[in-house]
Amino acid sequence: NRSKTPSTQQITEGLLAGNKTQLSRALTRIESTAEKHQQEGREIIEACLPHANKSIRIGVTGVPGVGKSTFIESFGKLLTSKENKVAVLTVDPSSSLSKGSILGDKTRMEELVKDPNAFIRPSASGDSLGGVAQKTREAIILCEAAGYNIIVIETVGVGQSETAVHSMTDFFLLLKLAGAGDELQGIKRGIMEMADAIVINKADGENRKAAKMAKNEFNRALHLYPPKESGWTPKTLTCSALENEGIDDVWKLIEAYISETKKNQYFQHKRTEQNKFWLLQTIENTLKRDFYNNPKVKKALEVQLKLIEANKTSPFEAAAYLLKLKK
Template identity: 75%
Template sequence: MAEKVKKISALKEKEGISQPETLNREVVKQLQSSKKKELSIDELVSGILDQNQATLSRAITIIESTAQKHQQQAKSIIDNCLPHANRSIRIGITGVPGVGKSTFIESFGKLLISEGKKVAVLTVDPSSSISKGSILGDKTRMEKLVKEKNAFIRPSASGDTLGGVARKTRETIILCEAAGFDVILIETVGVGQSETAVHSMTDFFLLLKLAGAGDELQGIKRGIMEMADSIVINKADGENLKAAKIAKNEFNRALHLYPAKESGWAPKTILCSALKNEGIAEIWEVVSDYFETVKSNGYFQHKRKEQNKFWLMQTIESRLKSEFYANPLVKVELEKQLLALDKNKTTPFEAAEKLLSMKN
């Protein structure tokens, strides 16, 4: 049909050179045959424990799936991985687009690998579903790191809600830890609410900044600085170096104004040039210092426990709400109460009581 319509179009192109096929039939065949070979839970789990990255990827895909049958599988995989998890250090990395997060993670990741670490890189980017924006959550941004056999890069889980994305990321962390990764880097873009979520699932929170631009210009929210365990001023090279040194002093002054952290750790500002690979070793030293401090003073375990509680409460709250509003009686009454509210015939508190009485 489309072909026929085209033939009468005034815009018809000269025929003669046929367009290349957009599908590679050979690849499709391979994909289809590999799809058929579904792995059992046992095979998936032992693959993960054997540090097989392909199996790890497939297991993560199951976790990310919203299909009913996958959810039961996901639960079994996680249950089997849990005894082997929780042995990594988890580092959150945030900063606005353009600050050089990918380049930084490449340099930092390569250093860690050269020290014998296994590094997993995950991204949390719910912005595509929430604010319609997006970071380039893609392996192709980290060309060098992706070639390392001890590196595993997984782009953002997708989902309708930040809560959903966060859950999948948390579960992916467990799988990566079971697969023997020592360091989990979790990247997020420093706008919106995702950095609060990432802060709540990592041990160390690193904020990347640039010299010169004010907070408003960098689009970063003020609260983020308070979360940071370290501020890294990237692109501190060449002509930028002077401004970066000034910024370092300013940030250090600003950090002093915040109340002391429960961790007993005093956040530090560090200069680096990820592109020129300068300052990266110093950052790793600071991060190592941090982990030495919090592991010896007990804060490390304490924080992980608090994070578990936080996610437990969060999950319960969001489910209580979604179940309540899904109740057909509540749906009908909600319309009525909103109308009464609009006409000032009730107060929000009376309306809430009326709605809550529908529940039981």
């Protein structure tokens, strides 16, 4: 029977052997909202954990149109040409709001998709950024266990998604465009502080000079920030993702960062801190999910919302009542 669903063990074994179909299946399990699938997903993650953790995790962010997918395609091809296995994951909180996500609709990274040493997975959907981020976090573990030694996590850069991606990566790359001398305007301060490198993309043709100027301006701005705990001074570069220029330098920079932070032990320290953070996040997500999935709560919540509408209870009284409901 060809349509027979493979067992958790079959999926895990295939995944660990590097089989993309089984990796995709495992990811579908963890993304599913069905309790049975989630349980299977947890079993697979458990079996994968001893094989995870050995990758470099790189976050890439930038506004829509900056060239993220073009960059990741060039970057990914460079990495696979150097005998790496690259997985590309995406955190797109908007995928929960509408069926068509910001990143989703067009065919992206057409060449990288075909590369046997690359694996590309669109964003999980979820009803909150926390949920999407947790699934991505789990996806990292599965991809690492499947042998991917470089994980690129892309985010659209809306709202809090950069912070989420920053909290699951070793290196955080901000893509920017050269403007008309007002590069620093409109850039959220927190994002500058998270960046380990700022790369000005589309440094080609007539745009070359402006890109160089932007690079210098960002460089000056970065020096105004206090030194990072990593001991690393954020760097600025220019590149053309389209013409494949300067991509190698970005990789060299990341290698330098990894080597420096492994030497000063910040690399492991950061991962440990991230694990602590994710422990708390997982608890929070689970409590929330269990609470809202409780049938009693579902029913009572509707009633309480109506009572609020009719001004017959206060939010605090209603919350206290709902939180006390047992399964």
